[in-house]
Amino acid sequence: MPSLLSITQWLEATALGTALRESSLMFPIVEGTHLLALGVSVGTIAIADLRLLGITMKQERVSDVMGQLLPWSIGGFILMLVTGTLLFWANATLVYVSPWFRLKVLFLLLAAVNVLMYELTIHRRIVEWDRDPTPPLPARIAGFCSLLLWALVIAAGRMTAYKL
Amino acid sequence: MSMQSLLPLFEWCDRTAIGTWIRTGSGWAFPIIETFHILALTLLFGTVLIVDLRLLGAGLRRQPVSWIAAELWPWMMGSLALILVTGILLFLSEALKCYSNAGFRFKMVCLLFALIFHFTIFRHVALSNDEARRSSLRNKVVALVSMTLWLGVGVGGRAIGFV
Numbered sequence: 399m400p401s402l403l404s405i406t407q408w409l410e411a412t413a414l415g416t417a418l419r420e421s422s423l424m425f426p427i428v429e430g431t432h433l434l435a436l437g438v439s440v441g442t443i444a445i446a447d448l449r450l451l452g453i454t455m456k457q458e459r460v461s462d463v464m465g466q467l468l469p470w471s472i473g474g475f476i477l478m479l480v481t482g483t484l485l486f487w488a489n490a491t492l493v494y495v496s497p498w499f500r501l502k503v504l505f506l507l508l509a510a511v512n513v514l515m516y517e518l519t520i521h522r523r524i525v526e527w528d529r530d531p532t533p534p535l536p537a538r539i540a541g542f543c544s545l546l547l548w549a550l551v552i553a554a555g556r557m558t559a560y561k562l
Numbered sequence: 563m564s565m566q567s568l569l570p571l572f573e574w575c576d577r578t579a580i581g582t583w584i585r586t587g588s589g590w591a592f593p594i595i596e597t598f599h600i601l602a603l604t605l606l607f608g609t610v611l612i613v614d615l616r617l618l619g620a621g622l623r624r625q626p627v628s629w630i631a632a633e634l635w636p637w638m639m640g641s642l643a644l645i646l647v648t649g650i651l652l653f654l655s656e657a658l659k660c661y662s663n664a665g666f667r668f669k670m671v672c673l674l675f676a677l678i679f680h681f682t683i684f685r686h687v688a689l690s691n692d693e694a695r696r697s698s699l700r701n702k703v704v705a706l707v708s709m710t711l712w713l714g715v716g717v718g719g720r721a722i723g724f725v
Contacts, residue, residue, distance in 0.1 A: 426724040430717055433600075437716070441608010445634070455633050458625060466622045470615070552604065553597045560593050 406490035439474025450541030452532030581654030617705035619697030631688035669718025
């Protein structure tokens with residue numbers, strides 16, 4: 399079985415990897431789109447988290463606020479994933495060995511675990527607290543963890559680019 | 563006013579104690595300040611986008627524009643304040659580099675127009691009590707101008723590091 403390192407070396411040597419790395423226009427455009435998608439996705443996630451924390455839009459049902467924002471969070475996330483994959487592709491080996499990138503992946507996984515735990519527990523009883531201005535503690539904890547983890551993802555992402 | 567007359571100001575900014583410290587004092591100051599800059603702009607971009615989308619008739623359609631804008635306004639102001647403070651610090655640390663940087667100039671022009679638009683027309687239209695669920699042509703134009711101007715600020719900002 400080939401090691402992950404040899405896969406990253408192969409990745410960045412592909413025509414696409416080389417083109418992304420060496421084009422003076424493609425890399426800024428892909429990175430710009432990555433940041434733009436970040437604003438759309440994490441910006442809307444943050445407002446949904448703040449509703450879960452009982453801080454903003456308190457008069458509206460939680461499911462209403464989150465449901466209407468969700469398509470934008472997901473759309474932005476998919477665009478982030480696509481552009482993020484391309485950015486990784488361009489410098490796969492350097493990024494793979496970067497401790498900041500590993501931290502970023504860890505925070506992303508923890509953010510996913512956080513969503514999963516929320517969906518499997520307190521969200522199942524949302525009809526009981528949907529209209530509460532301040533949702534129950536487990537929901538507030540999920541909202542807080544989401545805000546914190548996304549902030550850490552962004553910070554680790556910025557450091558990955560700096561220390562490359 | 564020609565750009566030439568601004569050079570001494572940029573030179574002075576570049577020499578300030580805080581700018582010098584961020585530039586040379588520690589390798590960590592700049593990335594940490596920039597991380598807060600990005601966190602705050604994510605929130606500003608997200609909140610402005612939600613109002614713009616609502617003006618276009620998409621997202622949070624069951625609530626009136628004015629209500630959404632009023633709920634999100636404090637978050638826009640808070641994130642904008644953090645963006646300006648961290649942005650000024652970043653600028654002080656590389657003022658001379660910014661002086662001759664086309665990306666920076668583009669960003670500042672867009673920022674000026676974005677701020678004027680945001681606090682006049684955008685604020686008036688978004689916060690005025692518009693109960694209609696259909697999006698009027700006026701609302702659509704305001705949303706598109708708002709998105710374009712803030713997009714210009716973001717693209718210009720990203721370009722500073724590339725041009």
